[in-house]
Amino acid sequence: MARKLLLENIDVPGINSMEAYRAHGGYAALEKAMRMKPAEIVEEVKKSGLRGRGGAGFPTGMKWSFIANPPGVPHYLICNADESEPGTFKDRFLMQRKPHLLIEGMIISSFALGANTSYIYIRGEMLYVLHILEKAIQEAYDAGYLGKNILGSGFDLDLYVHPGAGAYICGEETGLIESLEGKRGNPRIKPPFPAVKGLWDCPTVVNNVETIAAVVPVISMGGDEYAKIGIGKSTGTKLISACGHINKPGVYEIELGLPVEEFIYSDQYCGGIRGGRKLKAVVAGGSSVPILPSDLILKTPKGEPRLMSYESLSDGGFQSGTMLGSGGFIAMDETTSIVKNLWNFTRFYHHESCGQCSPCREGTGWMEKVLHKILTGHGTIKDIDLLWDIQGKIEGKTICPLGDAAAWPVASAIRHFRAEFEEYVKNPSKIKDVKHYYRLHDMPVI
Amino acid sequence: MPKVTIDGHSIEVPEGTTILQAARMIGGEIVPPAMCYYSSLKGSGGYCRTCIVRVAQGSAKDPRPMPKPVASCRTPVMDGMVVENITSPEVLEARKGVVEFLLINHPLDCPVCDQAGECDLQNLSFAHGTEKTRYEFPRRTFEKKDIGNYIKLHMTRCILCYRCVKVADQITDERVHGVMNRGDVAEISTYIEKAVENDFSGNMIDVCPVGALTDRTYRFKSRVWFLNPMDAHRDCKKCSGKAVLWMHGEEIYRVTARKDQNAEVKEFICNECRYDKKDVKQWVVEGPRHIDRTSVISANHYEDLNSLKHAIGEQQKKLQEKITQKTSGI
Numbered sequence: 001m002a003r004k005l006l007l008e009n010i011d012v013p014g015i016n017s018m019e020a021y022r023a024h025g026g027y028a029a030l031e032k033a034m035r036m037k038p039a040e041i042v043e044e045v046k047k048s049g050l051r052g053r054g055g056a057g058f059p060t061g062m063k064w065s066f067i068a069n070p071p072g073v074p075h076y077l078i079c080n081a082d083e084s085e086p087g088t089f090k091d092r093f094l095m096q097r098k099p100h101l102l103i104e105g106m107i108i109s110s111f112a113l114g115a116n117t118s119y120i121y122i123r124g125e126m127l128y129v130l131h132i133l134e135k136a137i138q139e140a141y142d143a144g145y146l147g148k149n150i151l152g153s154g155f156d157l158d159l160y161v162h163p164g165a166g167a168y169i170c171g172e173e174t175g176l177i178e179s180l181e182g183k184r185g186n187p188r189i190k191p192p193f194p195a196v197k198g199l200w201d202c203p204t205v206v207n208n209v210e211t212i213a214a215v216v217p218v219i220s221m222g223g224d225e226y227a228k229i230g231i232g233k234s235t236g237t238k239l240i241s242a243c244g245h246i247n248k249p250g251v252y253e254i255e256l257g258l259p260v261e262e263f264i265y266s267d268q269y270c271g272g273i274r275g276g277r278k279l280k281a282v283v284a285g286g287s288s289v290p291i292l293p294s295d296l297i298l299k300t301p302k303g304e305p306r307l308m309s310y311e312s313l314s315d316g317g318f319q320s321g322t323m324l325g326s327g328g329f330i331a332m333d334e335t336t337s338i339v340k341n342l343w344n345f346t347r348f349y350h351h352e353s354c355g356q357c358s359p360c361r362e363g364t365g366w367m368e369k370v371l372h373k374i375l376t377g378h379g380t381i382k383d384i385d386l387l388w389d390i391q392g393k394i395e396g397k398t399i400c401p402l403g404d405a406a407a408w409p410v411a412s413a414i415r416h417f418r419a420e421f422e423e424y425v426k427n428p429s430k431i432k433d434v435k436h437y438y439r440l441h442d443m444p445v446i
Numbered sequence: 447m448p449k450v451t452i453d454g455h456s457i458e459v460p461e462g463t464t465i466l467q468a469a470r471m472i473g474g475e476i477v478p479p480a481m482c483y484y485s486s487l488k489g490s491g492g493y494c495r496t497c498i499v500r501v502a503q504g505s506a507k508d509p510r511p512m513p514k515p516v517a518s519c520r521t522p523v524m525d526g527m528v529v530e531n532i533t534s535p536e537v538l539e540a541r542k543g544v545v546e547f548l549l550i551n552h553p554l555d556c557p558v559c560d561q562a563g564e565c566d567l568q569n570l571s572f573a574h575g576t577e578k579t580r581y582e583f584p585r586r587t588f589e590k591k592d593i594g595n596y597i598k599l600h601m602t603r604c605i606l607c608y609r610c611v612k613v614a615d616q617i618t619d620e621r622v623h624g625v626m627n628r629g630d631v632a633e634i635s636t637y638i639e640k641a642v643e644n645d646f647s648g649n650m651i652d653v654c655p656v657g658a659l660t661d662r663t664y665r666f667k668s669r670v671w672f673l674n675p676m677d678a679h680r681d682c683k684k685c686s687g688k689a690v691l692w693m694h695g696e697e698i699y700r701v702t703a704r705k706d707q708n709a710e711v712k713e714f715i716c717n718e719c720r721y722d723k724k725d726v727k728q729w730v731v732e733g734p735r736h737i738d739r740t741s742v743i744s745a746n747h748y749e750d751l752n753s754l755k756h757a758i759g760e761q762q763k764k765l766q767e768k769i770t771q772k773t774s775g776i
């Protein structure tokens with residue numbers, strides 16, 4: 001049985017309350033941390049090898065040590081709970097069921113970073129989770145874990161939850177900061193990075209919910225022990241939200257390094273593909289990462305089993321690999337239309353682009369329209385090449401990575417499934433449910 | 447002082463200079479085009495991506511190349527940095543892409559647009575665009591709006607450079623306009639159609655690189671190239687009073703601020719100078735305005751007709767070469 005660090009006791013009734021959480025060992029890590037020096041906590045996090053769980057996988061300890069220290073300027077810690085990536089729903093699950101784990105992690109991390117005011121920026125659609133968090137925060141204030149002079153340490157901390165207004169782009173850390181400041185959530189041009197100039201132009205760390213929650217086990221077991229879990233530079237456990245055509249969709253905690261095949265087919269996790277069908281493709285880390293056909297997701301090109309780890313999933317680069325991303329695992333069986341799925345993803349990026357920079361603003365909508373044309377049987381071979389060209393002209397040329405996130409799914413779908421696009425072009429009469437879609441000439445004009 | 451090399455030309459520049467500014471100091475062909483950056487507006491630039499360049503060497507200390515192309519208008523130079531603009535086919539290809547993105551939803555209504563002849567987008571597409579579009583879907587349109595008595599907003603033409611928002615933010619004393627909505631339906635708007643009534647609002651028109659914000663008092667009166675631009679000044683309590691009068695005979699058709707060789711206004715003017723002083727007697731006329739080849743297509747006002755003839759000849763030669771290449775390729 002794999003070790004559970006985050007989802008431990010998740011099924012205990014009432015674990016969302018202070019009483020039950022504490023009865024099961026909650027806030028012990030905080031008490032331990034308050035007896036440590038902030039620098040020692042940062043050191044433990046460095047030793048643990050913990051990497052950001054929000055998508056990019058940047059080493060957390062290193063990120064923390066970058067925080068600038070101009071005299072007389074406050075530090076801020078922001079928890080990124082905007083979770084809006086299609087296929088990713090692990091943060092919501094964790095906050096809803098074990099809100100105190102996040103709060104405990106926030107207090108320890110704020111202490112380590114010298115932040116006296118911290119924020120949880122939560123996706124606006126998850127308002128019910130906001131209420132759960134606010135109740136838990138109140139309990140933490142009542143218990144003396146928040147507020148002035150926490151546990152007699154002299155450390156003060158105020159923690160706020162702030163809801164977004166329903167924009168994926170406010171999950172991008174600088175878009176989030178702008179939004180938190182009350183402005184339009186346009187990502188900032190970097191540098192300066194938040195560690196130097198973040199919220200209100202002060203040094204700021206933005207971390208994902210799961211990253212901050214993982215600080216709790218890192219402190220309770222010690223960085224070295226935590227680093228023993230996992231494989232190579234992928235240390236610890238990771239929450240994977242699995243969905244699509246699997247028998248048991250849900251949120252799983254895995255030890256990094258678990259073979260993908262075992263994750264999909266074992267009864268402990270996804271339990272195989274529904275109806276015994278064949279696996280066609282997997283999007284392994286949320287809609288932004290490249291899609292891989294079943295042979296490449298189960299084995300690397302060298303024939304080694306593909307593992308659920310940062311390194312193994314990206315083995316082969318974008319030619320034959322993908323990314324662990326945010327852990328949104330979408331499995332597609334043989335009945336899935338890759339073109340239709342891609343159109344749906346592209347529609348999302350088109351809708352969510354903030355519109356600041358021209359390649360993303362104009363390119364995402366264009367790709368959606370070309371894909372719709374192909375999908376409805378009006379496409380040509382030239383359209384497939386055009387799509388390839390457009391994605392290439394977006395990737396790497398934008399202010400924030402949303403442009404890349406919109407380009408990669410298109411590139412990978414064409415790279416690995418070009419024949420399917422050509423099938424749509426060559427045999428439009430075979431396309432099922434064409435009527436379901438609006439036709440080209442009645443596409444909405446804004 | 448850091449030393450930077452752009453397309454093989456080296457220059458020493460003050461700390462904090464951006465690649466674009468350094469390129470402008472060198473001058474000539476190697477200057478990247480800029481559609482959103484505006485040197486007199488703080489925090490401008492970074493949006494349009496036309497000025498992207500490749501950093502082949504980050505600095506003398508860390509010679510690694512930067513992994514992605516960067517916006518030259520927002521990237522400060524480092525000592526020993528090596529930059530490629532027109533010497534990088536990659537950059538030129540990427541820029542072609544950006545121009546295409548800027549044009550797919552642009553109405554291309556130059557024949558009826560007041561900005562034609564002094565439009566940065568026209569110049570940009572002439573230099574970096576393609577003859578044909580690959581976009582075959584309906585273009586995005588918006589209703590035209592009046593913002594106040596003086597400014598017409600034609601959002602359909604807008605490229606979202608954010609320059610006017612920065613003018614409103616930094617030059618007028620109360621910002622009531624900004625960007626609403628997001629993505630490709632984002633639009634410049636005044637909150638609840640509130641008019642922009644401010645002594646310096648007219649500058650939004652001057653900074654607009656396209657015909658999205660035009661002068662209501664001048665709309666459809668004349669093509670710019672039929673007018674005589676004259677430098678003139680007056681004693682003004684609110685601004686420098688230095689302006690350009692766009693004349694037809696003795697009549698002033700419009701008044702604008704003065705633009706430099708980068709098509710940028712350095713001294714903004716007030717609305718009184720711009721709108722209320724349309725009589726030549728109210729001005730001290732200095733003489734014909736020096737018009738840069740790239741800022742106005744004005745057949746009558748090139749001081750040096752020979753160099754113009756040369757420039758046109760070169761353009762035609764290039765075009766001819768392009769056509770021959772194309773046809774021989776078939």
Ligand SMILES: Cc1cc2nc3c(=O)[nH]c(=O)nc-3n(C[C@H](O)[C@H](O)[C@H](O)COP(=O)(O)O)c2cc1C
Pocket residue numbers: 051052053054055056057058060080081082083084085168169170171172173174206207208209211212400401402405
């Ligand atoms: C368009 C976009 C959306 C993002 N959305 C989220 C999100 O919802 N949650 C999140 O934790 N990180 C998101 N990120 C990543 C953040 O920018 C940032 O890297 C992350 O919060 C850092 O935390 P970590 O180091 O703990 O992973 C997003 C990035 C982009 C470009």
Ligand code: SF4
Pocket residue numbers: 169186187352353354355356357358360361398399400401402403
């Ligand atoms: S890449 Fe897209 S979302 Fe990101 S800043 Fe540019 S327009 Fe906005």
Ligand code: FES
Pocket residue numbers: 479480481482483491492493494495496497498517518519520
């Ligand atoms: S001028 Fe640099 S991005 Fe627009």
